[in-house]
Every structure is written in structure tokens, then in C-alpha cells.
Amino acid sequence: MQTDVVRIGTRGSALALAQAAETRARLMAAHGLPEEAFEIVVIRTSGDLIQDRPLSQAGGKGLFTKEIEEALIDGRIDLAVHSSKDMPTLFPEGLEISAFLEREDVRDVFIGRSVKRLDDLPHGAKLGTSSLRRQALALRIRPDLDVGMFRGNVQTRLKKLEEGVAEGTLLALAGLKRLKLEHVASAVMDPATFPPALGQGAICIESRANDERILPLVRAIHHKATGIALTCERAFLAALDGSCRTPIAGQATVEGDRVSFTGMILTPDGRETHEISGEGGFAEAAKIGADAGARIREKAGSTFFQAWE
Numbered sequence: 637m638q639t640d641v642v643r644i645g646t647r648g649s650a651l652a653l654a655q656a657a658e659t660r661a662r663l664m665a666a667h668g669l670p671e672e673a674f675e676i677v678v679i680r681t682s683g684d685l686i687q688d689r690p691l692s693q694a695g696g697k698g699l700f701t702k703e704i705e706e707a708l709i710d711g712r713i714d715l716a717v718h719s720s721k722d723m724p725t726l727f728p729e730g731l732e733i734s735a736f737l738e739r740e741d742v743r744d745v746f747i748g749r750s751v752k753r754l755d756d757l758p759h760g761a762k763l764g765t766s767s768l769r770r771q772a773l774a775l776r777i778r779p780d781l782d783v784g785m786f787r788g789n790v791q792t793r794l795k796k797l798e799e800g801v802a803e804g805t806l807l808a809l810a811g812l813k814r815l816k817l818e819h820v821a822s823a824v825m826d827p828a829t830f831p832p833a834l835g836q837g838a839i840c841i842e843s844r845a846n847d848e849r850i851l852p853l854v855r856a857i858h859h860k861a862t863g864i865a866l867t868c869e870r871a872f873l874a875a876l877d878g879s880c881r882t883p884i885a886g887q888a889t890v891e892g893d894r895v896s897f898t899g900m901i902l903t904p905d906g907r908e909t910h911e912i913s914g915e916g917g918f919a920e921a922a923k924i925g926a927d928a929g930a931r932i933r934e935k936a937g938s939t940f941f942q943a944w945e
């Protein structure tokens with residue numbers, strides 16, 4: 637019956653489609669449903685259309701989610717698949733995150749044209765990235781680098797690198813793995829000195845908060861440890877009003893029934909950095925993140941936040 641088909645909304649990039657297909661496969665396995673029980677509906681977002689400037693200047697995170705959320709509210713789709721790191725901390729009324737899939741590798745990788753490591757780039761070499769976090773972290777280690785705009789989906793960025801637009805770039809290993817492109821990575825960045833974006837590597841599913849048909853279906857594929865880690869990370873981000881304009885990094889890890897969090901904020905030039913950590917039980921995940929956010933704010937002081945405002 638056509639009306640029973642579950643419509644999965646996603647962006648149209650290769651990475652987004654891979655994430656939607658992974659979600660569909662998990663739903664099929666969890667419920668013994670055939671592929672025909674699902675339809676993948678591609679939705680163009682403003683983030684896909686704006687290619688000529690960093691997203692931080694065009695309005696930030698919500699650009700990849702707004703049109704998809706509208707489709708969810710309108711009932712054109714039944715669930716939405718997102719990269720958690722592109723999700724704003726605030727939600728439109730009536731929507732909620734109904735599941736997180738098991739997290740992939742959280743780390744960034746360096747991809748060099750002629751060198752294997754970021755450290756080996758020649759003096760003043762061009763590093764292509766439009767992520768303020770990657771810019772700040774790279775400049776912190778290599779202040780001589782010429783960090784420049786590098787937008788577009790993963791394939792576009794790899795093509796630009798091949799064409800010599802930059803000598804190197806940084807991407808999420810999770811995205812490359814989902815695209816079966818991890819072989820292009822030259823070196824994996826150490827998360828102690830090059831921490832990932834909050835939410836990196838975790839796919840999340842957004843649903844209508846009152847949807848009694850879809851919520852039980854989706855909750856069956858929720859990965860608990862990932863959900864706890866993301867609760868902590870999103871609370872940290874919320875405490876800092878995290879947007880694309882602020883270089884913020886960090887990661888929560890879950891072991892047994894404990895959550896450990898480390899976070900970092902930087903000035904865009906990477907010259908000033910502040911780090912914070914916190915720990916506690918599962919039930920405190922949100923509090924650990926929020927506390928860490930409040931403490932790092934205090935540590936950094938108000939002048940720090942004025943550095944890029």
C-alpha cells in the first residue's frame with residue numbers, strides 16, 4: 637500500500653544519500669521490512685545552493701536542515717536523516733531527535749597533494765578548508781599556513797585538491813568511510829591536539845514529536861551510548877551558543893556507565909585556546925556538557941568571545 641511507505645528525507649549529496657541508505661538498511665533489519673517499504677526523498681537545502689562563501693557568513697548551521705524540517709512538518713516526509721554536527725542545538729516546535737545511529741570514527745584526516753602530513757606542508761602552503769574549527773586548529777600548529785575557502789561536498793573538495801587549488805585539506809574520516817573513500821586520507825589527526833567537531837561522525841534522525849507510527853519504528857535503531865555522548869556534546873554547544881562562527885571542538889566518550897568530555901574553544905587564528913574536561917555518570921550527560929560550557933566561558937573571559945564578533 638503506497639500510503640504506508642515510510643518516506644526518508646535527506647539532502648542530495650553523495651554523503652547524505654549514503655547516510656539515508658544506511659538508515660534505511662538499519663530500519664529494514666530491525667523490523668524485517670523490504671526495501672520497498674521505504675522511499676528516499678531528496679530535498680535541496682540553502683546550504684547546498686550557497687557555494688560562494690563560508691556558511692558561517694551565510695547564516696550557519698540551520699542552512700542544511702531548514703527545508704528538510706519544513707518537509708517534515710508539512711508531512712512530505714516521515715523522518716529526516718542528518719549529520720549531527722550540522723544540526724543546530726535548537727529545534728522547531730513539534731520536531732525532535734528520535735534516534736542516533738552508532739557513531740563512526742570521530743577523527744579528522746589530513747589529505748595532502750604531495751605530502752603525507754599537515755606538519756610536512758611547505759612554509760606558507762595553502763590549506764583548503766572553510767571550517768573555522770579546522771582553520772583555528774591548523775593555524776595553532778602551523779601559523780604560517782595560508783588557510784582559504786574550500787566549499788562544496790566531499791567529492792568537490794577532493795577534485796579541487798587534485799586540481800591544485802590547495803596543497804592539502806582536512807575532512808571527517810566518518811564521511812570518507814561512508815563514501816568508501818577512506819583510502820584518499822594521508823594521515824589521521826590526533827584528537828588530543830586536533831579535536832573533532834561536536835557531533836562529528838554521528839547520524840541522527842529527526843521526527844515529528846507526536847508521530848505514533850514512526851517514533852517506535854525509529855527508536856528501535858537508536859544507539860544508546862551514542863545518544864548519551866551526543867546529549868553531552870550538544871549541551872556543551874548550547875551553553876556556548878555554538879554556531880559556525882565560533883571555533884569549538886570536543887568529544888564525549890562513553891565507557892561502562894561513565895561519560896567523559898573534553899572541549900576546546902579557540903580564536904580563529906588559533907593563537908588563544910582554552911580547554912576543559914568533565915566526567916560523570918550516564919544520567920548526568922547533559923549536565924556535564926552544560927557545566928563544561930559554563931566553566932570554559934568563565935576561563936576564557938568575555939574578551940575572548942569578542943575576538944571574532
Ligand SMILES: NCc1[nH]cc(CCC(=O)O)c1CC(=O)O
Pocket residue numbers: 719720721722790806807808809810811835836837838839
Ligand atoms: N559539514 C559537512 C559535513 N557534515 C558531516 C560531515 C562528515 C560526516 C560526519 O561528521 O558525520 C561533513 C563533511 C566533513 O566535514 O568532512
